[in-house]
Amino acid sequence: AAMHTLALALLAAYLMAGRLRVDRARLAGFAAVSAVTVGTFLVGSHVLLAWALPGPEGASAALDRLRLTGAWGQLASAEVLPRLPDVPVPGPVRGERLAEILRRGSLRFGFTEDELPWSFRNGRGDVVGIEADLAHALAFELGLRLELVPVGRDARLDALEQGQCDVAAGRIKANRAATMLFSRPFARETWGFLVPDHDREVFASLERVRGQPNVRIAVIRVPEWVERLKVVLPDAEVVEVDSILDYVEAPAGRFDAMYTGFERASAYSLIHPRLSAVVPEPGLGSIPIALTVPEHEEDLLALVNAWLEEERASGLIEAKLDYWVRGEGARAERGPRWSIGRDVLGWWQ
Secondary structure (H helix, E strand, O other): OHHHHHHHHHHHHHHHOOOOOOOHHHHHHHHHHHHHHHHHHHHHHHHHHHHHOOOOOOHHHHHHHOOOOOEOOEOOOEEEOOOOOOOOOOOOOOOOHHHHHHHHOEEEEEEOOEEOOOEEEOOOOOEEOHHHHHHHHHHHHHOOEEEEEEOOOOOHHHHHHHOOOOEEEEEOOHHHOOOEEEOOOOEEEEEEEEEEHHHHHHHOEHHHHHOOOOOEEEEEOOHHHHHHHHHHOOOOEEEEEOOHHHHHOOOOOOOOEEEEEHHHHHHHHHHOOOEEEEOOEOOOOEEEEEEEEEOOOHHHHHHHHHHHHHHHHHOHHHHHHHHHHOOHHHHHOOOOOOOHHHHHOOOOO
């Protein structure tokens, strides 16, 4: 800073005295040497760092490292079915599903393939997420094989009734309580928005959102969610979609935000850094997530509830929420820090 001030003072003094002279040849030579030096430094640095340092890891690779651990590291013998299994006609006898499961020797657990971070397929095609992890733990504790059954979001009720799956997971909705049985909640999902990163400050406040003209917000086509959003943001245009991917893959400018669970929004924001997950103020509440069993299967529901209470007391449920939902898994599976000795010189492993 001192030399900079001195140089400016000298230049100003020479300029005022009329003695400032520009030597164009020397200036051009200095500029050429500077350009070559800077270019060589940048290219050399790029080559050196590309050889010595690991490249930045995408979030999808981080998600691929997450692994199922089941009952404290014990996994059930599992099979992922390519489609819904065929069931005999007539279907299972009502009230005897638990006896049928024990007689069959397998537990059929319905999962949805795009419910990050609750249930999804990773880059290798494996079924992972907290729901699959809990399914492994439940099947192992019961001494059963596990059959993971792909079930569409709207097909869960029929699959449970027809015996194509025995247990599934999902958000508790009062209008479904008459047609399926819900266990005690094992998690709660906070409502929020998935938005372009540059709009996160706008959607952090409901008042600011209400002040925006022509806001288009996507929401899964569930009637009660659509109505809730219309009440909260009466001037917004609410657009019903089939999945979060409809919002993520939409052309830029088609939607301003997606109304969804904060945990799901956070997972998608990791994969797509241009997006951010936001919980607005004031908050929009949360929704409980539970295991579901077919109607009239109180014995099976009692078993599921007893298992949930046991594992909640043991800490298993909380550990899986930390691992899959709260981000502890990505940090735990990151591996040792990069070092010159191990990663460049190979002195140790």
